[in-house]
Amino acid sequence: MDFYMDLFFKQIFGQPFLLMAIVVFIGYIAMKQPISKALSGSLKAAIGILIMGMGSGALIVNFGKLLKALQDSTGIQGAGLNTYPTMMNAYEKMEAVLGAGTGASWGIYTLLGAFVFNLLLVALRKYTKIRAVFLTGNVMIVQAGISTYIVWRFLGLDMLPTVLIAAVVTALYWGIMSTLLIKPTQAVTNGADFTVAHQQMFMNYLAWKLAPHLGNPADDIEKKKMPASLSFLQDSIVATALVMFISVAIILLVISNDQTEWLRSVAGLGQPVLKNNFIFIAWISFILTASIVVLLFGVRMFVGELMLSFKGISDKLLPGAVAGVDCAAIFAFAPKSVVLGLLFGTVGQLLGLLGLLVMSSSIFIVPGFIPLFFDNATIAIFANKFGGWKAAAGICTVNGLIQIWGSVLAVKMMDMTWWQGSADYATIWVAIIAIFRAIGAMLGIPVAG
Amino acid sequence: MVNILCVCGNGMGTSTILKINIQKICVENKVDAGVESCSFSEAMTYLPSIDIVITSPEWAEMLPPSRATVATVKNLIDTAAVSKALLDIVREKFPDEINV
Numbered sequence: 001m002d003f004y005m006d007l008f009f010k011q012i013f014g015q016p017f018l019l020m021a022i023v024v025f026i027g028y029i030a031m032k033q034p035i036s037k038a039l040s041g042s043l044k045a046a047i048g049i050l051i052m053g054m055g056s057g058a059l060i061v062n063f064g065k066l067l068k069a070l071q072d073s074t075g076i077q078g079a080g081l082n083t084y085p086t087m088m089n090a091y092e093k094m095e096a097v098l099g100a101g102t103g104a105s106w107g108i109y110t111l112l113g114a115f116v117f118n119l120l121l122v123a124l125r126k127y128t129k130i131r132a133v134f135l136t137g138n139v140m141i142v143q144a145g146i147s148t149y150i151v152w153r154f155l156g157l158d159m160l161p162t163v164l165i166a167a168v169v170t171a172l173y174w175g176i177m178s179t180l181l182i183k184p185t186q187a188v189t190n191g192a193d194f195t196v197a198h199q200q201m202f203m204n205y206l207a208w209k210l211a212p213h214l215g216n217p218a219d220d221i222e223k224k225k226m227p228a229s230l231s232f233l234q235d236s237i238v239a240t241a242l243v244m245f246i247s248v249a250i251i252l253l254v255i256s257n258d259q260t261e262w263l264r265s266v267a268g269l270g271q272p273v274l275k276n277n278f279i280f281i282a283w284i285s286f287i288l289t290a291s292i293v294v295l296l297f298g299v300r301m302f303v304g305e306l307m308l309s310f311k312g313i314s315d316k317l318l319p320g321a322v323a324g325v326d327c328a329a330i331f332a333f334a335p336k337s338v339v340l341g342l343l344f345g346t347v348g349q350l351l352g353l354l355g356l357l358v359m360s361s362s363i364f365i366v367p368g369f370i371p372l373f374f375d376n377a378t379i380a381i382f383a384n385k386f387g388g389w390k391a392a393a394g395i396c397t398v399n400g401l402i403q404i405w406g407s408v409l410a411v412k413m414m415d416m417t418w419w420q421g422s423a424d425y426a427t428i429w430v431a432i433i434a435i436f437r438a439i440g441a442m443l444g445i446p447v448a449g
Numbered sequence: 450m451v452n453i454l455c456v457c458g459n460g461m462g463t464s465t466i467l468k469i470n471i472q473k474i475c476v477e478n479k480v481d482a483g484v485e486s487c488s489f490s491e492a493m494t495y496l497p498s499i500d501i502v503i504t505s506p507e508w509a510e511m512l513p514p515s516r517a518t519v520a521t522v523k524n525l526i527d528t529a530a531v532s533k534a535l536l537d538i539v540r541e542k543f544p545d546e547i548n549v
């Protein structure tokens with residue numbers, strides 16, 4: 001008996017790479033696809049999970065060295081803002097207590113549970129008013145993983161209750177927020193039949209409601225001229241490397257020479273040859289970017305397969321549901337707002353970082369391109385549509401600031417070295433974390449890890 | 450086989466949905482196609498082996514010159530518009546890849 005328990009629960013259903021392969025396989029079979037397609041799809045999903053692990057492993061180790069140098073030198077705790085590393089960090093913290101593979105497999109169960117709850121909420125739309133199905137697999141897996149960690153950290157429950165609670169909370173967030181955005185998304189896209197399902201939905205909603213009071217929709221940036229040379233900033237690899245370069249340069253300026261030498265040594269990042277600091281900074285920022293690119297490559301390999309299943313199941317079971325898709329789907333409708341959002345979001349984040357220094361915060365944030373760009377671009381599109389460019393500029397500046405300060409609050413409560421940093425995870429999710437923490441404290445449950 | 454590449458900024462959300470939709474369009478219209486998706490940054494690596502690129506107008510402008518035919522669609526989620534843009538090119542340039 002023990003032999004089979006171990007085989008099934010630890011070696012198969014507790015191993016993320018096999019679990020994802022099984023999920024994808026079932027998805028293909030449910031959509032009546034040929035076995036050969038189902039097999040190659042699940043093989044790619046399994047390999048994708050392992051590639052993601054390689055990218056994030058390298059990223060977390062190297063970034064960890066940088067943060068250690070910062071902490072040893074200044075006492076400041078650092079945290080990076082990026083989506084997938086946050087999920088991997090959450091998995092890692094669970095696995096440190098529960099054993100290898102647990103964090104990731106609990107997270108995947110939460111993802112599946114939340115998707116089923118989301119479908120249920122839409123099936124009962126007569127009562128729930130929820131009409132949108134989240135199909136953005138790339139953000140769903142991250143959000144489900146983080147929810148799992150939040151619930152487990154503060155309530156310390158076993159797998160089943162942890163997964164159920166996390167799935168319900170996540171599904172409600174998905175369903176409610178993306179349904180609220182159906183109307184403004186249609187206005188932005190001239191009636192396209194989808195809604196935004198991402199991680200700045202609360203801010204999009206606020207932008208829709210507040211922008212008319214802050215500006216005039218007639219000041220539409222899309223009708224104005226803007227230099228095209230700024231577009232290169234949208235290239236995610238270039239921009240990630242750039243943001244990393246600036247952040248790493250700041251950290252190396254702040255830490256002592258001893259710590260810089262330690263970083264260069266074999267105990268640190270193992271680059272004793274790179275004695276020139278400029279080259280060393282370039283190497284660090286490029287190696288971190290390279291790890292993120294590897295990570296994203298892995299994610300893409302299984303997320304495509306996963307989204308295929310989700311979309312097939314949703315189309316079949318709930319043909320009338322509104323599809324919730326990635327925020328970037330609306331970018332082509334307002335390309336100038338996208339650049340405007342990136343610029344003013346950056347201004348806001350810089351102000352936020354400056355604020356941390358002025359208030360001598362015990363936590364420093366290393367900004368990330370994904371939350372900076374995708375959030376502010378999307379928010380700018382909504383704000384510009386309903387209040388013109390001045391409203392968009394104002395709202396994105398404030399949002400950039402909130403992204404930094406809200407993330408500091410989240411990092412404090414979650415004790416992580418990475419955080420999502422997206423607008424919703426600097427606002428409503430901070431509140432959700434605080435609620436779970438309060439419940440845990442009220443019931444006298446020790447923090448699980 | 451005609452090789453199709455779906456390109457969006459991060460190569461995650463939009464291009465994945467686009468890939469799923471295009472695979473469906475190709476099956477329905479009996480087009481013998483291989484479909485891949487990627488981010489703008491990675492597009493360069495794929496381009497030499499690609500026949501048709503589908504992306505939004507902004508990314509299309511920034512793509513380097515290649516032998517691929519570039520189709521732009523503003524709403525990449527709009528299956529009807531994607532279908533029209535893609536099938537127009539296939540019928541004009543790759544008529545042999547349609548199995549009647």
